[in-house]
Amino acid sequence: MKTAGHSEATTRRGLELTPFRGLRYDPDRVGSLASVTSPPYDVVVRPDGLHHLESADPHNIVRLILPQAGTPSARTEQAADTLRRWLAEGILVADPDPGLYVYEQQDGDGMLQRGIIGTLRVTEPAEGVVLPHEDVMPPVVADRAALMRATRANLEPLLLTYRGDGVRASGTTAGVGIGTPAGPGAGTTAGVGVGTAAEAGTGTAAEVIERTASRPPLLATTTEDGFRHRLWSITDPVDLARVQSDLAGRQALIADGHHRWATYRRLRLEHPSPSPWDYGLVLLVDTVRYPLRVRAIHRLLHGLPVADALRAVDGLFRVRRLDAPLPEALAALADASCAGNAFLLAGDGAFHLLDRPDQQLLARTVPADRPAAWRSLDATVLHATLLEHVWRIPEDSPAHIAYIHDTAATVEKAERDGGTAVLMHPVREEVVRDLARQGVTMPRKSTSFGPKPASGLVLRALEI
DSSP states (O other), X not given: OOOOOHHHHTTOOSOOEEOBOOEEEOTTTSSOTGGGOBOOTTTSOTTHHHHHHHHHOTTOTHHHHSOOOSSHHHHHHHHHHHXXXXXXXXXXXXXSSOBEEEEEEEOTTOOEEEEEEEEEEOOOGGGTSEEOOBOOOHHHHHHHHHHHHHHTEEOSOEEEEEOOSSOOOTTSBOSSBXXXXXXXXXXXXXXXXXXXXXXXXXXXXXXXXXXXXXXXXXXXXEOTTSOEEEEEEEOOHHHHHHHHHHHTTOOEEEEXXXXXXXXXXXXXXXXXXXXXXXXEEXXXXXXXXXXXXXXXXXEEETTOOHHHHHHHHBTTBEEEEEOSOHHHHHHHHHHHHTXXXXXXXXXXXXXXXXXXXXXXXXXXXXXXXSOHHHHTOHHHXXXXXXXXXXXXXXXXXXXXEEXXXXXXXXXXXXXXXXXXXXXXXXXXXXXXXXXXXXXXXBOTTOOEEESOOOBTSOBXXXXX
16 A cells, blocks of 8 residues: 655645555355444443443454453454454455445434545644544553554544535434534434435535445445444545545544544554554544534443542532433433533432532632633543542543443443442533644543444455
8 A cells, every 4th residue: 555654744734545455244254244343442331242242243343342361462462363363264355456435324213424434644633634632541542552563453443524515414413513513402313315416516525425325335234223334435546536635635523533543643653654554544524414423421430439429529519319210310411511510420329410519629620721611621620620639530540430431331330330420411512623623632531423433344454
């Protein structure tokens, strides 16, 4: 694969997306395509979700992205051995020609998302091409880097967003998304049709995507969460050039995959350029046409019973007990969040709404050298005030804290394990975008953009 050297790459601006020979499961060698897919590695609920995926099919992608062994080195070597074996046995097969891939997701309510998968030139934040919006945890980056070194592969694409020049595609949600203001009714379906090439504009990446999606796909499968997934390849040189030309002047925001992007950057610096490590696997979604949904990522505090958590915040926050089902408790959290910082604690069979924090406490604990929008984030107050100063919990210690996307699963694990679930309300998307443009990163795991790409539909081996 042709790659650009560091000095040459830094003279270019915009997104540089290149074709690659995707690795895909041979459908005749696995039970079903749905049974070998997985959510992204950091969305899999462990251990229950991990065990469920492992039992779904002996070749499920989770055996590569979350290998299980006694030591970190044994885990990464196991993943590398598994990948080599699957390639040798024909479980995973490389497509014959390099291409970009159009990827479509649609849920049972008609929500539609389309994007394009390729290998993107890895850039530094100072270049202003790919904007991060969250901090990362060094141990997680080290773990992902070890896995990528051992496998010499990008096993799952990151989710990046950019803003094209077209119009919103019909069939997409009117929910909270990049370029879409949050508000009442977010997440509702705007229609049931699909976008057309005419709507996208002639000669643009969006036009190529829509035209490609009108053809029979390479694969189609429906996963157990009800999402239908379809994949097409783009190999025509004219279409590839149109996509690359359209993206060349654009900027992207990392929607999901900050740790993997940080891993790409680390590995790029470790290998003399030009090399395949100059590029990393991504899914790019034009959020003018396909706005994403924004959800919160919740915290599970191990070893901190709810009673102890409440005792520590007594007099520092207003605390109200809610004997209500989860949907009603989340609605109360949303209402409280309109007026300021608010959190929902769970784990003892009830919900406890924390709001109206003591302003002197915030002044003492929240760093003052950041923009006001950053200082007022729920995630900022949670990490700087509650975790660090009130509960004394290290934010990057897996023994003390877990970050979980599924709300009900967070509550269930807290009740089962005797810990405390801290449920969050989603941050407004425009705050994310504005802070990213200022070069200000939010606390780690502040947002969950979606839908996220399924892992296992197309992989990239660096030496193919």
